[in-house]
Amino acid sequence: MHEPEALDRRAIFADHLRRHRSRLFAYIHVLVRNLADADDVFQQTALALWRRFDTYDPSRSFLNWALGVARFEAATWLRTRARDRLRFSDELTLLLLDAVAELPEDEVSDRQAALPGCVDKLTEADRLLLTECYQRETDVASVAARLGRSAQSVHNSLARIRRVLFECIERTLARGTRE
Amino acid sequence: MSDDPTISDRLRALVDAYLDGTIDTADLTELELLLRADGAARAYFARYAQTHTDLALEVASRTAAERALARLPEPAAPCQVHRAPSARSVRLLVAASLLLGMSIGGGVVGLSAAQTQPRPRPAPAPRTLTLDFRAARPDTLADTTGTGTGFTHRLPGTGSGLPSHDPNLRLIPGPGRLEVTATGSDLNTRFRLDQAEFPGVRLADLGLRGDEDFEVAVTVADVPAMAFVGQFGVYAGVSGEWAVRGGLVSQREPDSYRQFVVNTRDGRDKDAYFIGLGAPGDDLRMRLSRNGGMFSMAVENRTSGATSSLAIRHPEFLDGRADIVAGVFACDPRGKNHKPVRFGEFTATVWVPSPAR
Numbered sequence: 001m002h003e004p005e006a007l008d009r010r011a012i013f014a015d016h017l018r019r020h021r022s023r024l025f026a027y028i029h030v031l032v033r034n035l036a037d038a039d040d041v042f043q044q045t046a047l048a049l050w051r052r053f054d055t056y057d058p059s060r061s062f063l064n065w066a067l068g069v070a071r072f073e074a075a076t077w078l079r080t081r082a083r084d085r086l087r088f089s090d091e092l093t094l095l096l097l098d099a100v101a102e103l104p105e106d107e108v109s110d111r112q113a114a115l116p117g118c119v120d121k122l123t124e125a126d127r128l129l130l131t132e133c134y135q136r137e138t139d140v141a142s143v144a145a146r147l148g149r150s151a152q153s154v155h156n157s158l159a160r161i162r163r164v165l166f167e168c169i170e171r172t173l174a175r176g177t178r179e
Numbered sequence: 180m181s182d183d184p185t186i187s188d189r190l191r192a193l194v195d196a197y198l199d200g201t202i203d204t205a206d207l208t209e210l211e212l213l214l215r216a217d218g219a220a221r222a223y224f225a226r227y228a229q230t231h232t233d234l235a236l237e238v239a240s241r242t243a244a245e246r247a248l249a250r251l252p253e254p255a256a257p258c259q260v261h262r263a264p265s266a267r268s269v270r271l272l273v274a275a276s277l278l279l280g281m282s283i284g285g286g287v288v289g290l291s292a293a294q295t296q297p298r299p300r301p302a303p304a305p306r307t308l309t310l311d312f313r314a315a316r317p318d319t320l321a322d323t324t325g326t327g328t329g330f331t332h333r334l335p336g337t338g339s340g341l342p343s344h345d346p347n348l349r350l351i352p353g354p355g356r357l358e359v360t361a362t363g364s365d366l367n368t369r370f371r372l373d374q375a376e377f378p379g380v381r382l383a384d385l386g387l388r389g390d391e392d393f394e395v396a397v398t399v400a401d402v403p404a405m406a407f408v409g410q411f412g413v414y415a416g417v418s419g420e421w422a423v424r425g426g427l428v429s430q431r432e433p434d435s436y437r438q439f440v441v442n443t444r445d446g447r448d449k450d451a452y453f454i455g456l457g458a459p460g461d462d463l464r465m466r467l468s469r470n471g472g473m474f475s476m477a478v479e480n481r482t483s484g485a486t487s488s489l490a491i492r493h494p495e496f497l498d499g500r501a502d503i504v505a506g507v508f509a510c511d512p513r514g515k516n517h518k519p520v521r522f523g524e525f526t527a528t529v530w531v532p533s534p535a536r
Contacts, residue, residue: 026232033200035235086207092215099221103229111226112233119237123484134238140199148354150401151201152460153482159195160483166230 013053016062017046022108024066027100031074031093035134037081045073067097110176111169118168126161133158186223189213194224198231303392303530306385310525313355320378322348328357329525330378332504336419337364340373347376347509349519356400358519361409361511367441367448370512372419379414379506386531388501393530394468395505398481398523402436404459405429406514410439413467415497415505420446423494424508425476426465427457434459440467440476440489450492457483467505472498 017024021042028045029038048069049056056065071093078087088096119127132143133154140158144151193210196202202210214220310316310329319327323346341347347360364375382393395413405411412426425440436457442450457463461482468475476489497503505527509520 022233023229026229029232029235030198030228033198035239038232086202086204088207088211088214092211095215095221096224099218099225100229102222103225108229111229115230115233115237119234119241126484130234130238131242134235135242140201148400149462149481150460153401153462155196155199155201156458156460156482157484158199159192162195162198162227162231162234163191165234166227169230 009053013050016066017049019105020063020066022112023063023100023103024070027067027097028070028074030096030100031071031087032077037077041070041074041077044077045070048073061101064097064101067101071097107173110173114169114172115165118165118172121168122161122164126157126164129154129157130161185219190220190223194227198228302533304533305528305530307526307528308380308385310357311355312350312357312523312525313352315350315352320348321345322350322357324349326350328378330380330506331384332379332381332506334375334377334379334414334416334419334422334504334506334508337366337372337375337377341376345376347519348378354400355523357507357522357525359411359507359509359522360519361405361411361509361514361517363510363512363514363517365408365410365510365512366419366422366424366443366446369419369446375419375508375510377414377419377504377506377508379504380527382415382503382505382527382529383501385527385529387503387529388531389499390472391529391531392468392470392472393503393505394466394470394528395526396464396466397507397525399426399463399465400521400523402427402457402459402461402463403518403520404434405511405518407431409511409514411507411509411520412439413465413506414508415467415469415503416443417497417500417502417504419443421494421496423467423474423491423497425467425489425491426478426508427463428453429511436461438476438478438487438489440474440491442491442494444494444496452489452491454487454489469497 024045025038025042028041029035032038032041045066049066052069056062075090075093087093119130122130132147133140140154141151144154147154190210190213193202193206193213196206197210214224312329316327316329320330320333321344322328323344325344328348328350338345347362349358349360350356351358359376359378362371362374362376364371366372366375385393387393393415395415397413399411407429409429410426412424414422414424416422416424420443422443423440424443426438427436428439429436436459437453438457439451439453441448441452457478457480461480463481464479466477466479468477472493474491474494476491477486478489479486507520507522507525511517
């Protein structure tokens with residue numbers, strides 16, 4: 001049997017986490033740079049947040065608080081599981097945390113809503129390359145070997161596709177702002 | 180909200196390398212300094228990285244949806260059951276085919292009508308030679324180890340100073356590559372033609388008698404950096420002084436190429452046409468063709484996804500010639516440190532008249 005107060009607390013926490021999951025996950029993904037690893041760290045972060053939820057000051061931003069915990073969890077994960085992975089200094093990681101936190105919530109969800117339409121506009125070949133690189137999350141060199149291309153070429157293609165999508169999203173958002 | 184024009188190309192490139200995991204220590208240090216110094220750069224990074232993550236999730240959900248759809252049981256499709264066509268449907272099909280000149284089921288319908296027409300000229304049939312460079316081809320131009328590359332001839336007037344085991348050629352059977360190291364040479368001004376690398380095949384061996392259409396095509400992997408006017412691609416010609424060639428030519432700006440096609444007339448490059456851009460690391464497919472007597476060049480950049488077609492003033496000096504050699508080339512007349520160009524599958528096709536029935 002759960003106390004009603006505990007249930008309320010859990011519901012409030014779940015509401016916070018759901019509302020900010022996208023930016024929290026993106027921030028972790030940027031730090032660990034692998035979707036499966038990001039999922040692991042996200043789970044650990046969510047548990048850590050729940051354990052410390054008593055210390056959370058509701059008058060302050062949940063996202064900022066959660067990002068701080070995520071930074072700590074990702075740093076621990078990288079230290080213990082991916083020592084060889086190149087990463088930013090702690091100082092820059094803190095600055096990036098601020099940049100992520102400052103993204104307006106509406107803009108993040110508008111960007112996510114615009115993305116599928118932009119992916120649809122890509123050529124079939126570009127979509128296949130995205131699937132190769134993102135779905136399996138293997139490194140660029142492995143994808144290049146599988147496709148019989150050079151790693152530099154695959155990297156160049158990926159960068160081009162990402163920029164095309166980024167610009168498409170920007171245009172879509174700009175149109176939405178004007179309308 | 181719009182893309183910030185103050186974000187430099189260098190920063191964008193470093194962010195992409197970071198997200199791909201291809202960044203090295205020196206570049207990570209540079210990226211760190213750029214991001215620490217500029218709030219706008221960090222805001223760009225945050226948005227771009229968000230797109231990167233959203234993209235990963237979008238691709239995962241698309242793939243999951245496709246996988247789920249593929250598992251759904253096939254619906255019963257009575258309309259797909261093969262049935263003998265009804266007499267009415269046959270009549271409709273015959274009427275349509277007579278109107279449209281179509282064939283149905285592989286056979287010509289309305290034979291009596293066709294018999295009253297003049298017999299159409301048979302379409303030329305392609306004869307293709309493919310070199311995939313996956314195995315040695317004895318008795319052909321030998322690479323540095325003496326391994327036969329598959330190319331049988333050189334553009335006449337080129338390469339006369341190169342040894343029989345050509346140090347500039349290297350067959351790599353595993354991935355199917357022929358590396359051709361550019362030499363300090365150029366058809367333009369007949370610059371050191373004895374060292375010029377223009378291996379190829381004789382189109383007469385594929386049936387060329389004079390005016391037939393033909394095409395040569397090759398893939399290029401991981402374009403190397405070259406000095407200004409360094410160039411590589413495909414060619415067709417009767418000598419080092421009379422040829423048409425096209426491909427990529429290096430620009431004054433570092434790591435920058437343009438696509439080109441040019442006629443060499445009496446040892447001088449004329450009628451040059453340039454379009455588009457390329458960069459080291461790109462993968463390409465190039466095709467030089469004579470179709471209906473007209474020459475064109477197409478460069479498909481498999482890295483950027485762009486395809487460019489280039490037309491050129493007609494090289495009438497190749498009309499009616501049966502002694503055309505076509506192949507690949509690599510020249511770097513101003514370069515000091517010559518890099519190999521990695522050619523992949525090469526094809527040469529001549530469309531020869533089908534024998535009369």
